[in-house]
Amino acid sequence: MRIGIPRALLYYQYYPMWQTFFEELGAEVVVSPPTTQAMLAEGSARVVADTCLPVKAFLGHVLSLVEQCDRIFIPAIRSVKKNTCNCSKALGLPDMTKAVIPESPPILDIDIDINRGKRVLYQAIYKLGRHFTWNPFRVRRAATAAWQAYLNYRELMSSQGLTPRQTIEKLSDAPETKGEMSSSYPAPTRATIALIGHPYIIYDEYISHRLVRRLETAGIKILTPKMLTIEELESAITRLAGRAYWAYEEEIVGAGGHYLQSGADGVIGIMTFGCGPDSLMMDMVARRAARPQATPFMSLTLEEHTAEAGLVTRLEAFTDMIHRKKRRQGSR
Template sequence: MSCKVGIPRALLYYKYFPMWKAFLEKLGAEIIVSEDTNQKLILQGASLVVSDTCLPVKVFIGHVLSLSDKCDKILIPVVRSTSEKVYNCSRFLALPDLAKAVVPGVTPILEIEFDYSRGKRYLYRQIYSLGKHFTINPFKIKAAAEYAWETHQRYHKITTEQHLTRVEAIDLLCKGKSIEIKEMGNDGLTIGIAGHPYVLHDEQVSHNLIKRLKAAGVNILTPEMAPETPDSNGNGHTRFAGLAKNYWESEEDVVGAGDWYTRIKVDGIIGIMAFACGPDSMMMSLVQRQAHSANIPFMSLTVEEHTAEAGVVTRIEAFLDMIYRAKRRNQQCV
């Protein structure tokens, strides 16, 4: 019987799911993805961690809990760095240990650590030690890893070239759902959304932000659609302080995306952040400043487990109205 591996539909799922799925399925595992986020799951997760923990981690813990009796093992990878000296937020580094400490009767956890800064050999060792759980044949593991990497690149390519969101791309790649390619109309508004994928693509967390914008006839841009990794550190400190281009692995989703949107002059930027998110408390203020200096309307939405849906709806409507009216007035003037 094949081993059932659970993957929580939270945090890194949005960035790496196709890769993990490809790797594990190649090795003969059966993948169980946790249910869509719902309010009960969020509150259950929140009740297990201290209250100033960020919302996405509470959601993550909720997903781990919901997988408890559905699988043999849970995959919780740790992504420490994805390029030289660019690290992930502190919370990501402790996920397996956190789950072990707070989730009662947690399913055995499969770990793998991605740390670019420690070089290729470390990566290979990590891949091998994960693969070992499924096969003793190193060649099979190697083939699976290569296939997984290929899948990941295809995933990345789909989002940037076809302007698909991560969720749409996952549907296309992993479920074979076809996606209607939308026309990028010239008449409508284009709104850029800055934020972490696990906030803006989780419909429960974002209160259907993307769906609502689409329903309002708006063209949306999300960080993963950026043509190349934007450089978010345009200032001269880099060389002096020996800093890497980015500070956080997720910086391109927020500051980088904000930078891209201001360069291509979108009609408005929405920054969506989760309550108590450490990096966003700083990065969002930079996006706001970028937008402000480029004269682009900016709205920040902070979501937490008790955010009222009605408030979000009102604010989105008001923001769009504001932009429409300003645009119409400008056109009349011209």
């Protein structure tokens, strides 16, 4: 059986885990190609205009997988930690996909809700495994291997400062694709900028207008939320927001709080227009950045119509400002 995994949304968080799970159970995994304009346009055509950009892109990815696989894997993740919750759109994703893409292959969905306890979680995993095997021990083995793969993946990212794409390539021993999003640029590091935002925006080259690459060619070292350890994130979250509420957005607040205080010369917050949780969380970070002595902060809001030139101008202005600030501090 071939399982399709759209290269969007949670792909960047969990792909190694999902891949290991399905391959352990004897399935073949197909990933959709990187986002293109055509994919985004096709995805947008299916939904109401209010829907956010990442979901539109996600549907484009699903559409590109329609002919390629027998099942599509779309999990509905409600919570990944006690007393947190996830965005409605992420929760309704399997049902929404079914409604707007009726021609899609059957959808494998799994409800992940840590709030309801371990038992329910194990049952959900077993239910997903049942599509492949009757043997609960095999499912269990696959799940353990998958979890190990996930831990490795996170470890690699935070210890070596790699992007998800580099890490995934490293894990699968694939020959590295040259140039793309690798930090092999010889330009000397002139400044360090932290990019905070969802991995599916930062690392999606089309959606983010190659932001990472642009900055790297300008000789800037990039830091992302994924490169922090969980402890660093958590202490920053408690400082800024108190109790964690969201499943993934806390990461943004935590990283924002951390980098605004130390470790970076500038912080860029990227969000998409109409993102529910981000509109709150980015606001929280921006308020923190407005305090005296905080690291310079710029907030970018992306949508389908973002013109590249405008984005480039703002980026240049921001980096110029940082360079000037560094020079001034250096000469003092």
